[in-house]
Amino acid sequence: MEYKDLIYTLYCDFYRQTGQEFTTIKVLKYIFSISVEPGFKYIFLMRICKYFYMKKKNVIEKILFKILKFRFRKLQYKYGIDIPYTTEIKEGFLISHFAGIVVNSHVKIGRNCSILQGVTIGNNLYKGREELATIGDNVFIGAGAKIIGPVSIGDNVTIGANTVVTKDIPDNSIVAGNPAQIVSRKKSVDINRNYKTTDEFFASLEIN
Numbered sequence: 001m002e003y004k005d006l007i008y009t010l011y012c013d014f015y016r017q018t019g020q021e022f023t024t025i026k027v028l029k030y031i032f033s034i035s036v037e038p039g040f041k042y043i044f045l046m047r048i049c050k051y052f053y054m055k056k057k058n059v060i061e062k063i064l065f066k067i068l069k070f071r072f073r074k075l076q077y078k079y080g081i082d083i084p085y086t087t088e089i090k091e092g093f094l095i096s097h098f099a100g101i102v103v104n105s106h107v108k109i110g111r112n113c114s115i116l117q118g119v120t121i122g123n124n125l126y127k128g129r130e131e132l133a134t135i136g137d138n139v140f141i142g143a144g145a146k147i148i149g150p151v152s153i154g155d156n157v158t159i160g161a162n163t164v165v166t167k168d169i170p171d172n173s174i175v176a177g178n179p180a181q182i183v184s185r186k187k188s189v190d191i192n193r194n195y196k197t198t199d200e201f202f203a204s205l206e207i208n
Contacts, residue, residue, distance in 0.1 A: 084105040136157065
């Protein structure tokens with residue numbers, strides 16, 4: 001992950017959380033404010049840990065990375081969120097409510113994924129410990145939902161509360177129940193997805 005990728009990803013995450021445009025001062029004020037959403041605070045530190053994990057580090061950066069990992073671990077216990085910073089999650093990630101969230105590090109998540117409390121995305125031990133879900137873009141995962149094993153979740157999918165997914169789900173579907181059944185065919189809920197493209201974002205920084 002390059003530094004520019006980190007900045008753009010944080011911008012997308014921030015916009016999805018707040019609906020506001022990105023400035024360093026605005027983000028820092030939000031991070032350290034009383035009203036900051038725990039989910040965003042977790043995602044913010046997760047992204048930074050991922051950046052340092054992937055880059056070639058000097059001695060000072062190695063020390064900083066250890067401090068960041070320690071802080072990240074404390075947030076996992078504090079907020080009840082277990083999503084490793086090594087997990088492949090694209091920009092626009094949103095945790096609307098926290099606690100009881102577990103995502104295996106081998107899961108792959110696309111753009112603009114929204115996760116609510118009590119969600120588990122894990123493996124099916126009968127099919128392999130490292131064979132996990134691949135989740136498309138613009139997916140909404142409701143409270144208490146479970147996604148188990150090497151399933152493929154399409155784009156624009158809504159997974160209802162307490163739904164148990166063990167089979168593939170096609171694009172533009174709403175699923176519910178245990179096991180998951182398609183109950184409707186339409187796109188997922190749109191929550192602050194109209195942020196700038198990469199080129200538009202960096203062009204706006206140059207103008208400012």
